[in-house]
Amino acid sequence: MQGATRIGISGWRYAPWRGRFYPKGLAQRLELDFASRMLPTIEINGSFYSLQRPVSYQAWHDATPDDFVFAVKGPRYITHNLWLKDPLTALANFFAxxxxxxxxxxGPILWQLPPSFAYDADRLEEFLALLPRDGRSALALARQHNEKLDDDRAFLKVPAKLQIRHAMEVRHASFENPGFIAMLRRHGVALVVADTAGRWPLLEDLCADFVYMRLHGDKELYASGYSDEALDRWAGRMDAWRNGRQVKDARLAEPSRLLSRKKGRDVYCYFDNDVKVHAPYDAAHLAARLGVATGLGPKDSFVLPPGMAVRKPARGRARKK
Structure with a gap:
């Protein structure tokens, strides 16, 4: 059985995209509405920089189609400030x-470790053991939030049958360690397949029932687009993973195990090469190779969904510059 395939972008609010990916005159408040109708999934980046508010999450939910999925980036306060040490209260605040x-x-929650964070088995084990996997455990954790979230700020209504997946992105060579891979597999946490133009490790060990990919650019970090040949290669790998297979030339930290399964793996892929507006187009072109529907129209343009109006240019005397 083939797993689900979702291909999208990391974040959606970028000034250089306006008038190029986003139609000229589209109100900024409608950018998520537009992007979520072009691609089936988006990473929320704001949660990495600071705790967001329930009203924001609710607005994002309401702005997107019924079958849309968000990945949520875990707070850098936990990964970059605390370095995963004693993270209980910070985790509770995040989930609340x-x-x-x-x-x-x-969708999945992404935990991105800083490049200076070296493999520390004890600290990682403690952190992974705290991560909730269902609504009941997530609510129990969220209720341990501190005074930063008062009664009006905390949101403790958990959807029925909620299941939570986690993925970890590493950026230090010491994680090329069989013990780390074994730890992720014990906890069912996916190792992020991260293409970073050779700057940080690119590992393809399969550790969970899903695969999480972040394509930051293969030639220039955050900036370079992907060629047709590169997209073809990634499409071939993703097709193997969603059908439960591992590719023969996989780049592995634990090379003795290729881990195939009869039931396919869901695959989530996010393009983060946003600087030159490559991300949404690369996502759509990769999706087309794998039969994933997008809003891409003729000549690589995205089609404005019905009912979504753009602002008309203001009339009147032009201002002197």
Whole structure:
């Protein structure tokens, strides 16, 4: 059985995209509405920089189609400030901050470690053991939030049958360690397949029932687009993974195990090469190779969904510059 395939972008609010990916005159408040109708999944980046509010998560939920899925980036306060040390209260605050308001649109949660963070088995084991996997455990954790989230700020309504997946992105060579891979597999946490133009490790060990990919650019970090040949290669790998197979030339930290399964793996792929507006187009072109529907129209343009109006240029005397 083939797993689900979702291909999208990391974030959606980028000034250089306006008038190029986003139609000229589209109100900024409608950018998520537009992007979520072009591609089936988006990473929420704001949650990485600060705790968001329930009203924001609810607005994002309401702005997107019923079958849309968000990935949520875990707070850098936990990964970059605390370095995963004693993370209980910070995790509780994160889960109480409104994440549950995404409801059925809540997809995987991404934990990105800083490049200076070397493999520390004890610290990682403690952190992974705290991560909730279902609504009941997530609610129990969220209720341990501190005074940063008062009664009006905390959101503790958990959707029925909520299941939570986690993925970890590493950026230090010491993680090329069989013990780390074994740990992720014990906890069912996916290792992020991260293409970073050779700057940080690119590992393809299969550790969970899903695969999480982040394509930051293969030639220039965050900037370069992907060629047809590169997209063909990634499409071939994703097709193997969603059908439960591992590719023969996989780049592995634990090379003795290729881990195939009869039931396919869901695959989530996010393009983060946003600087030159490559991300949404690369996502759509990769999706087309794998039979995933997008809003891409003729000549690589995205089609404005019905009912979504753009602002008309203001009339009147032009201002002197």
């Amino acid at each position: 901050s409104g994440v549950f308001a995404l409801g059925s649109k809540l």
